[in-house]
Amino acid sequence: MTEIIVVTSGKGGVGKTTTSASLSTGLARKGKKVAVIDFDIGLRNLDLIMGCERRVVYDFVNVIQGDCTLKQALIKDKRLETLYILAASQTRDKDALTLEGVRKVLDELIAEGFDYILCDSPAGIEKGAHLAMYYADRAVVVVNPEVSSVRDSDRILGLLASKTEHAEKGDGRVKEHLLLTRYSPRRVAAGEMLSVADVQEILGLDVIGVIPESADVLSASNAGTPVILNEGTDVSNAYSDAVERLLGAELPLRFVDAPKKGFFARVFGG
Amino acid sequence: MGLLDLFKRTPPSASVAKERLRIIVAQERGTRGGPDYLPLLRRELLEVIRKYVKVEPDAVKVHVEREEGQEVLELSVSLPGKAAG
Numbered sequence: 001m002t003e004i005i006v007v008t009s010g011k012g013g014v015g016k017t018t019t020s021a022s023l024s025t026g027l028a029r030k031g032k033k034v035a036v037i038d039f040d041i042g043l044r045n046l047d048l049i050m051g052c053e054r055r056v057v058y059d060f061v062n063v064i065q066g067d068c069t070l071k072q073a074l075i076k077d078k079r080l081e082t083l084y085i086l087a088a089s090q091t092r093d094k095d096a097l098t099l100e101g102v103r104k105v106l107d108e109l110i111a112e113g114f115d116y117i118l119c120d121s122p123a124g125i126e127k128g129a130h131l132a133m134y135y136a137d138r139a140v141v142v143v144n145p146e147v148s149s150v151r152d153s154d155r156i157l158g159l160l161a162s163k164t165e166h167a168e169k170g171d172g173r174v175k176e177h178l179l180l181t182r183y184s185p186r187r188v189a190a191g192e193m194l195s196v197a198d199v200q201e202i203l204g205l206d207v208i209g210v211i212p213e214s215a216d217v218l219s220a221s222n223a224g225t226p227v228i229l230n231e232g233t234d235v236s237n238a239y240s241d242a243v244e245r246l247l248g249a250e251l252p253l254r255f256v257d258a259p260k261k262g263f264f265a266r267v268f269g270g
Numbered sequence: 271m272g273l274l275d276l277f278k279r280t281p282p283s284a285s286v287a288k289e290r291l292r293i294i295v296a297q298e299r300g301t302r303g304g305p306d307y308l309p310l311l312r313r314e315l316l317e318v319i320r321k322y323v324k325v326e327p328d329a330v331k332v333h334v335e336r337e338e339g340q341e342v343l344e345l346s347v348s349l350p351g352k353a354a355g
Contacts, residue, residue: 147287154295158302191282198288202295 002110004117005246006136006174008160010152012123014144015181018217019239020120021049022228023140026243028083029228032115035074037105038088039132040122041097047087050077051224061089064101070108079229084114094127102131125155135165138175140208140246144182145194150202153178157203177208179242184213189258196256209242211235212255293328304334315345323349 007020017038024036037060038046047053058073063086070086077083086105089096109117121132133139139160143153160174161167167174180196187193196210214235220227228239234255241251301308312332319325325347333344 147291150291151294151298154298158299188284191284194284194287194291198284202288202291 002114002117003138004106004119004136005138005140006119006121006133007140007142008121008129008133008156009123009142009149010125010129010156011144011149014142014149015211015217016123016142017045017049017120018221018227019140019142019179019181019211020046020118021226022239023243023246024083024116024118025050025077025080025226026228026240027116027118027246028077028080030243030247031082033082033113034116034118035084035086035109035114036118036120037086038120039097039128040088040120041094041128042088042090042092043122044088044090046120047075047085048224049221050085050226052077052085053224056087059087059089060105061091061096061101063105064097070105070112097128097131099131099134102135106135125159129156130159130163133160133164133174136160136174137166138177138246140177140179141203141205142179142181143199143203145180145184145188145196145199147194150194150199154203157205176205177246178203178205179209179211180207181211182213183210183256185256185258188256196253207253208245209238210253210256211238211242297328297331300331300333304332308332308334315347319347325350 007016007023009016020036024034028034036046036050038044039060041061044056044059047056052075055075058068060073062068063070063073074084074086077085106117119132119136122128141153141156143149157176160176164174166172178200180199183196184193188195196207200207212234214233216230216233216235217227220230227233227235228243230236238255241254244251301312312330315332316325316327316330319330329348331346335342335344
């Protein structure tokens, strides 16, 4: 049984690709056979975050148009045996991707016995985002604790409830999860940032993960390593927890409380 | 927070953000799935009503209900209380 998961957000720059890279890597590390697809046609980026940019020969659109086989286009991850990446095309032709084309590729991946297919959605609510979510069974909605990101996510939730195959056929709905990124417990404690509970209350979603704001995300992307593999860091642990929850585990949230300050810090600020 | 900060305390911005989001999200959910003209209709209705009564920007609510093949457009306008009006 293959599960199709879309990683989406509406707003750009909130961490969709970072999240797609880490969740797919995390699932593969648990022994699952995983394909992660970059749906951002024209703006290929997942390959860079996964560190396989120099091995891209064929892309998603090449497969759809029959220029190559799916096997030729799937890039096998260097670190994990069961992880495959399908790069976005860099064509400027937005019509290169079609619902039928996407269905064909997904069906082939399902026939190949993949456990999970992650669809890394482009920003916005245009065609690319629609195609990325259309066949999804589940959605990971990536949100920053910030007003525009939360509002855009709510738009995306509206689309998930109406413009997906499950919604149109009426055979159940896409299961939605909230993943908060760039979370700063210190700023939440100071009343400067929306808390997990605030965002959860506004959007009405269950939380699959809270990723703390951290310099480790940039250094991982600089190196082309999914940040979940930077063992021992809070971000890595937070993404690992999210993977466990995707697989059905119930874990308490970590990295959501501000570290206790010492006496001097409290008196003199800092 | 240090001693000096105690003297310049402002209301926490997160609670302002939450309140603003609560209102706008509720409003946008109300018109979701309805015809595309709903937001414009709402805005124009608000303008007309404001010619006569001073109402809040979120006083007009537009909602489409679907019941057994027919659609019902529901409008509600909350007028200001006696004291405010």
